[in-house]
Amino acid sequence: MCDVGNVDVENTSKVVVNCIELSESKLKTEPETLVEAEFPGSKSGFRNAISVYINKPHVVNRRLCGAKILFLRWYPVSKENEVSSLSEHFTKADDICDEGEATHAITQLVGDVDLDSYGEGMVIIVRDLIPRQIDKYPTLRELVHYDCSRDSILFLPVCYVKSSPPHQMDMNEDAYKFTYKTGDTARVQLSVRSNKDSGHVTWRWLSDVLLQKIVRWGQEDMLRTATSSLRLVPVDEYNRLYNDLKVKYGHPFVEKWPEKTDPKKFVYEDVAIATYLLLIWKADREKQGVTQRQSFVDLGCGNGLLVHILAAEGHRGLGLDIRRRGIWDMYGSETILKEQTIIPSADSLFPTYDWLIGNHSDELTPWIPLMAARSSYSCNYFVLPCCLHDFDKKFSEREKGTSPYRTYLNFVKEVGEMCGFSVEEDTLRIPSTKRVCFIGRVRTYSKKEESLQDTTRTLYVQSRCVQAKPESNSPCCKKPRLNVSEPGKGWSAKFEARQSEEPVRNCQKVATATKQAIVKTVFEKILVAPDSEVVSVGDGKHWRKGGSLPLCEVAQLLDEDILQQLKAESGGLQTLLRNHNSVFQVSGGRVRLRDFSQANPWSQSRKAKNKKLSAADHHKTSLCWFHANHPDGCPRSADKCDFAHGQPELRGKPPLEK
Secondary structure: OOOOOOOOOOOOOHHHHHHHHHHHHHHHHOOOEEEEEEOOOOHHHHHHHHHHHHHOHHHOOOOEEEEEEEEEEEEOOOOOHHHHHHHHHHHHOEOOOOOOOOOEOOOOOOOOOOHHHOOOOEEEEEEEEEEOOOOOOOEEEEEEEEEOOOOEEEEEEEEEEOOOOHHHOOOOOOOEEEEEEOOOOOEEEEEEOOOOOOOOOOHHHHHHHHHHHHHHHHOOOOOOOOOOOOOOOOHHHHHHHHHHHHHHHHHHHHHOOOOOOOHHHHHHHHHHHHHHHHHHHHHHHHHHOOOOOOOEEEEOOOOOHHHHHHHHOOOOEEEEEOOOOHHHHHOOOOOOEEEOOOOOEHHHOOOOOOEEEEEOOHHHHHHHHHHHHHHOOOOEEEEEOOOOEOOOOEOOOOOOOOOHHHHHHHHHHHHHHHOOEEEEEEEOOOOOOOOEEEEEEEEOOOHHHHHHHHHHHHHHHHHHOOOOOOOOOOOOOOOOOOOOOOOOOEOOOOOOOOOOOOOOOOOOOOOHHHHHHHHHHHHHHHHOOOOOEEEEEEOOEEEEEEOEEEHHHHHOOOOHHHHHHHHHOOOOHHHHHHHOOOOEEEEOOEEEEOOOOOOOOOOOOHHHHOOOOOOHHHOOOOEOHHHHHOOOOOOOOOOOOOOEOOHHHOOOOOOOOO
16 A cells, blocks of 8 residues: 655645535535435445446546546444545645646555455545546546445545646535445435536436446446556656647647548557657666656657657657558658568667557567567567467467457567567557557566577477478478577568558459359359248339348359469358448348338448448439349339439549548
8 A cells, every 4th residue: 555755734725624524514515415216236345336437437437537546444343534645645635736836746556446355444535537638627536535444435536636727716626435234225315415517427327327437337246446558658748748748739630631541549649659659668768867858769660650749749759560651751851761571580679769569560560579679678568469370370379268369469579578578568559459458678688698698588489489391211300490699580481561561451353254153153143042032122112132041052153263363362151241231231141132112221330330331422323233134123212212214314523531
C-alpha cells in the first residue's frame, strides 16, 4: 500500500472548506433517493464489481479516460472523522493551488484496488476521475469510503482539479453510495442525496447504467478487476499528451489522408502508439537522469505516420518498409523513410539506435527481440503483434484452453525472454482488436555474459526453424544453420519476406468467363432447390426466389481444378459468391438468391450496418443481373430497381475515394 508524505494541512482556504462542508451536508440534509436491484452474485462478487469501477471507471463511463488512484489506507476499525480530514487534505494537495503557489506532493498508489482483500474495518481511497475531453471537463477528485462490516461504499466528491482556476468553480457533483444487503434475496442498494441530471455522473446514469453493470459484473466468476490497459504509463499524462498530438497531427492528416485505408482508424491509432512511446521514453530519460532523446528504427513502417510523429517530436528515427507508400512524399525531409526488404541477418542490425519498433510488423515480429539484442547491449524494442508468424513459417500452435491469439502472444513474450530481456506486457488503447504490446528495455544478464546469452538465443531460434528435408542417403534431418555474424547470410534459410507488391485478393484475377460460368451454374441449382419458393410481386406476376444450398453442396457442382484456381487466387468459392452479392446471399454456411422481392434485400447483409448499398451515388451504375438472366426477370420495375434494366439506363460510376 502507498501513503501520502508529510503535507501541511493548515491555512485551508475558506472556499475549500465550504466545498467540503457542502459535500458533507448533502449526505445529511438533502432527501435520499433509493433504488435497489436483485444481486445473484456473492458478497465477494459485489466487492470485485466495485473494485472494477474504482480501478477503471472508463469501461462503464465513456466520458472518462480512466482513474488515477492517489491514496489508499486501511483502518482496522471505522474512523468516520478520517473522511472529513482527508477531504480537506486532498482538496489542498496536488496541483489544486494557484499557479506560482507551492504545491503538495502526492505519491500515486502502485497497483490496483482490491476490496475483496479486506474483511473488516474500513478502507479510504482517493482517486482522480480523468475526462477524455480535458478541454471541456475538469478532473474530479473523489474520496471513496468502504465500510467492510456494512458492505457499503460511499463516493464523495471532494473538488475539481486541473481546471482554470479550480477554486472558482462550483461543485456540481453528488455523493452516492452502494450497499450490499442480504435477506430473503441478496440485493444492491443505490443511495443518492439528489436527482440532478448534470455533473460527471447523473442520477439516471447511476441507476440505469452503473447499478446494472455492478449487478452483471458481480455474477462473473472470472472477473478481471485490475486495470488491463496503459499499465506502464500515467493515464493522466497519456490523456493530456494524446489530446495534444491528436490536434497537432491527427486532425490535419485525417483531412488530407491520401491512402485508400480508413484515416480515422490508422491516423488515430498511430497517434495513440506515438503517445505511448513518448511517455515510455520520457520515463526512461528521467530514471536514467539524461536529456538526450532516444533514437529508433521502425521495421515495417507502412504509411510512415508513426515515424513522422516521433521524429517531429524530437526523436532521431528511421522507417523501413518493403513497399513505398504514396503518403511518404507528404512528410518532408525530416522524416526518413526507406524502401528496403529486411532479412533477419547480420546485415539487419542497428547498433547506433536505441529502440527497434515493430508495429504490426508481421513476419518480422518474432525476429525483432533478436535483432535488438544483437544490435547492442543498450538496444531496446517495442512490438505490437498482429498476424501470427513464427520465425520462418506461419504460427499454428494452440495452448489448451487458450485462444490462438493469446498463444501467439505467449510465444512472442517467450522469444524476448529467451533473448535476454525482462519483457513487459501492456495493452494499448487503439482502434484495433490486436492491442497487446511487449517492451524489452531491461536485460536479465550482464554485458560480459553476452557471448553465452547469444548461444542460448541461437539454439532457441534454431530449434523453432523449419527443418530441411532429409537427403535420400541421409537417415536424419538437418536444420539450417543460424548464421550469427556472416554478412549476406540470413539467420534462417526458410525465412520469407512479404512481396514488395500487394497481392490482388478476393478472386479478382479469375477469368471473367470462368466467374460467369460459376455464377450461372450455382444460380440454376438454387432456383430448383428442394425448398424453392415462388412469391407474388403484384399485378398478378410471380417470381421464383429459389431455395438454399449448403456451401459444401455448391462446391460439388464445380470441377476440382476450378476450385483450386479459386483458392490459388487468395480466395475461394465463398469469396467469389460474396463478390456477386447482388445475385447471392451467403450466410450461415448456405447460399441463397438475393431476394429483390423484399423492400430491403440487404437487411441481412454484413455491409448493411455500415452503408446502404442503394446509395444515390451508385444508383443505376451497374446492370441488373436478374433482369438479364432470371427466367422471370427482375421482381422490381425499372423505376424501383437500383440497378439498370438495360444499357440506356446505365450511369457512370463515381470516382473511387482515396
